[in-house]
Amino acid sequence: MTIQTLNLTPPLYEYLLSVSLKEASILKEIREKSSTHPLGKMQIAPEQAQFISLLIKLLGVKKILEIGVFLGYSSTAMALALPEDGQLIACENNPEFAEIARQHWQKASLEDKIILRLDSALDTLEALKEEGYNEEFDLIFIDADKSNYYNYYEKSLDLLRKGGLMIIDNVLWHGRVANPEINDNRTKRMREFNRRLFEDERIELSLLPIGDGLTLVRKI
Template identity: 35%
Template sequence: MTQDQWNSVDRYVSELLVPEDEALTEALAASDAAGLPAIAVAPNQGKLLHLLARIQGARTALEIGTLGGYSTIWLARALPEDGRLISLEYSPEHADVARANLARAGLDKVAEVRIGAALDLLPRIEKEPGAGPFDLVFIDADKVNNARYVEWALRLTKPGSVIVVDNVIRAGAITDPATDDPAVRGTRELFDLVSNDPRLDATAVQTVGVKGWDGLLVARVVG
């Protein structure tokens, strides 16, 4: 298999099952125009997040890593009108793009973007009346802190909640225990944490497509 074949399969799936709409198309275009890195989830992955939230019956969601708000739109659309999504973004410039994209999609009343380092913002959310517990947490931020983000997700969820972590396969590099790559080491630490924490029931799947060879971890909070 080649990257061209992976891309072709993703296009085939998306054209049949994940039709792009104006808000999503404009969100990607605005992100590109603002010079944001092209690392948003693929359309079929965005639809998967949407379906997971719908299947979960989520009313509240927490996203760590907003970028331009593409995945935020997918998640926010899965929530009821009185639902709430809090998305955390380190870059003020990225947050500005995401807020504009959410407003254009008519989701700015459901989804809120907060600016700052997630590890600084999460303790404040924990103390905020009515902010949690969250039914679903999506983690797609700096990989070095993946394990810390899951630890915080456990503090901000309840039994039955779902935690999704993106980019956990790292083109297969996670199998190398001697790696010097901080992102891979952080992801291996994530796997160690999840495998040893009795409060989580999880699996991970590797994927190929327009985003290359990677994958995601899905965990259910069981205690």
């Protein structure tokens, strides 16, 4: 087996962004603001947001479910990529994060496209099922607490339409999943999550080394 690796040193990463990233001014503003937040590293990378936005347009996505909003960068990027009649339901359990995200949505004139569900994501997913959202979503994006990733995945799969796309962030977990000497609870859970998805015959998948790792899941 020939293994090819690309070391994204800071100069190479900056070059990549210089010839690829076309970021709307509102997104740049949110990203720069988020970088000063104590938990700013939780924000997805701009190249990830642009990639997901491109998929939304390519696939003609109209209905999105986001699990984990943080300060609203990813939801803003996805909502901007939606058509005029598109809708995004955003799940967040932190009122402080939700309020900051809401301000960003308002500034981007996206209030009509984004519906906030302020509750635990597991409770929201159950509520959506009870409200008749089964197989309603074209795309589901998961980027929340890692300990519940598999629970989010299982409950979300019922809400995703056949042929729909689920995108899951942080699946490489800063490289820890590949280091056998690292065995903290969250790392072990992420390893188990990746393995269970790989063995799941209900889906097709591809894990991409973009940002901290994105898994793309197509529901069969």
